[in-house]
Amino acid sequence: MDITSERRLDDGILEREFTLGEIPGTLWTSGSEPAPLILVAHNNGLPRREPRLVARARHSASHGYAVATIDAPGCGDRPRSAAAEQARADLRRAMKAGEPVDEIFESLVGPLVDDAVPEWRTALDALLELPEISGPVGYSGWTALGIRLAVADPRIAAAGLFAGGYVPRAVREEARQMTVPLLFLLQWDDEGNPRQRALDLFDAFGSKEKTLHANPGGHLGTPAFESEDGSRFYDRHLR
Amino acid sequence: MDITSERRLDDGILEREFTLGEIPGTLWTSGSEPAPLILVAHNNGLPRREPRLVARARHSASHGYAVATIDAPGCGDRPRSAAAEQARADLRRAMKAGEPVDEIFESLVGPLVDDAVPEWRTALDALLELPEISGPVGYSGWTALGIRLAVADPRIAAAGLFAGGYVPRAVREEARQMTVPLLFLLQWDDEGNPRQRALDLFDAFGSKEKTLHANPGGHLGTPAFESEDGSRFYDRHLR
Numbered sequence: 001m002d003i004t005s006e007r008r009l010d011d012g013i014l015e016r017e018f019t020l021g022e023i024p025g026t027l028w029t030s031g032s033e034p035a036p037l038i039l040v041a042h043n044n045g046l047p048r049r050e051p052r053l054v055a056r057a058r059h060s061a062s063h064g065y066a067v068a069t070i071d072a073p074g075c076g077d078r079p080r081s082a083a084a085e086q087a088r089a090d091l092r093r094a095m096k097a098g099e100p101v102d103e104i105f106e107s108l109v110g111p112l113v114d115d116a117v118p119e120w121r122t123a124l125d126a127l128l129e130l131p132e133i134s135g136p137v138g139y140s141g142w143t144a145l146g147i148r149l150a151v152a153d154p155r156i157a158a159a160g161l162f163a164g165g166y167v168p169r170a171v172r173e174e175a176r177q178m179t180v181p182l183l184f185l186l187q188w189d190d191e192g193n194p195r196q197r198a199l200d201l202f203d204a205f206g207s208k209e210k211t212l213h214a215n216p217g218g219h220l221g222t223p224a225f226e227s228e229d230g231s232r233f234y235d236r237h238l239r
Numbered sequence: 240m241d242i243t244s245e246r247r248l249d250d251g252i253l254e255r256e257f258t259l260g261e262i263p264g265t266l267w268t269s270g271s272e273p274a275p276l277i278l279v280a281h282n283n284g285l286p287r288r289e290p291r292l293v294a295r296a297r298h299s300a301s302h303g304y305a306v307a308t309i310d311a312p313g314c315g316d317r318p319r320s321a322a323a324e325q326a327r328a329d330l331r332r333a334m335k336a337g338e339p340v341d342e343i344f345e346s347l348v349g350p351l352v353d354d355a356v357p358e359w360r361t362a363l364d365a366l367l368e369l370p371e372i373s374g375p376v377g378y379s380g381w382t383a384l385g386i387r388l389a390v391a392d393p394r395i396a397a398a399g400l401f402a403g404g405y406v407p408r409a410v411r412e413e414a415r416q417m418t419v420p421l422l423f424l425l426q427w428d429d430e431g432n433p434r435q436r437a438l439d440l441f442d443a444f445g446s447k448e449k450t451l452h453a454n455p456g457g458h459l460g461t462p463a464f465e466s467e468d469g470s471r472f473y474d475r476h477l478r
Contacts, residue, residue, distance in 0.1 A: 213451070
């Protein structure tokens, strides 16, 4: 892992940019004790510099966690595949025309998840070697990636999933294999995330401890108190 | 209000039994400062001495709230009406026979709610005159009573509702008129509370701030951390 830059933010958090081969990432830490780690990812591969992701990451860092994110293939500044660009164009056209979008989402999001998981695991290998990170490891964010990662990697000890965006069929099937405690956060009127599909997914999760939090409003309307609830969820399972 | 007995519990909480005319009640307080009040009620009129209700009440009292409950008409030691006794017998018979129970619940729970609301308001009048209670007032528990009470009485500032038991049709309609912040706690596999009906009720609540918390398991399986989440909900709205 190469640290390419670092700066101290005004709330005292240390923000470091790193690369791992082709993978660019960011690590936020506070305090001097080795800390549990939270991996923060964004629905459908939005860039890791997206302000809402950064705000969530800094919130968790201010609660004493080491927090890391990467731009997986096709995310942020990384080159997008021709197939993904085509799928995005198809998606815009279909949405404008009011046509069904499930198959297009499948062709866009399925490969994004497939390609992201090995790189997140590579990042996790490297992060857990840092002296400032003690584990255990939590996951926060993009539901589809979180399911695949928690099922594939036994180092993930708790998952906070945000029910935004499309979950590919294969990943929905894997939800039954999840065993880690999870907090599933749903916006009741999320325009991009049909409510019944999210409730069915919550029902399918195999985890014995799973909690659904739902609030009214659209995709961007999550109330601020849910950040605090999220911190307490991680505190229960990562401390 | 006549205080009929009092005792200091081992966690320092003062538990006082009172009567208000025919209405028996219990008040739990801790500390010496005037405190906000939480009214705690039980689904379908179970007795106020029921251990789970007492545990919830003491939990809130230990967080600095004054907590009160009453036995409304037909609850606890108070005489049951012949109609309610008949409805309970009909209910047992119908459940055993696997017959529909909606109409029987309607005839049992409808009058229980109708009769309870004026007595809870009488109790609220008296409780708010005590120097140890400053308001504002929260409500916790029985969903059907909580809806009716929050819609009828502007002194209720926040409602934590447990989706257990049958909500009469008239009360379900009133849910749209609710405006106070609410936390709606659902057991995902509650044998006595059809999930879809609870989700429809959550959807119907008129309150701008409404949060659903759902956890797997039956009616009695609510995880302990939900008590803490409940306290933080009240802290946001009653402090």
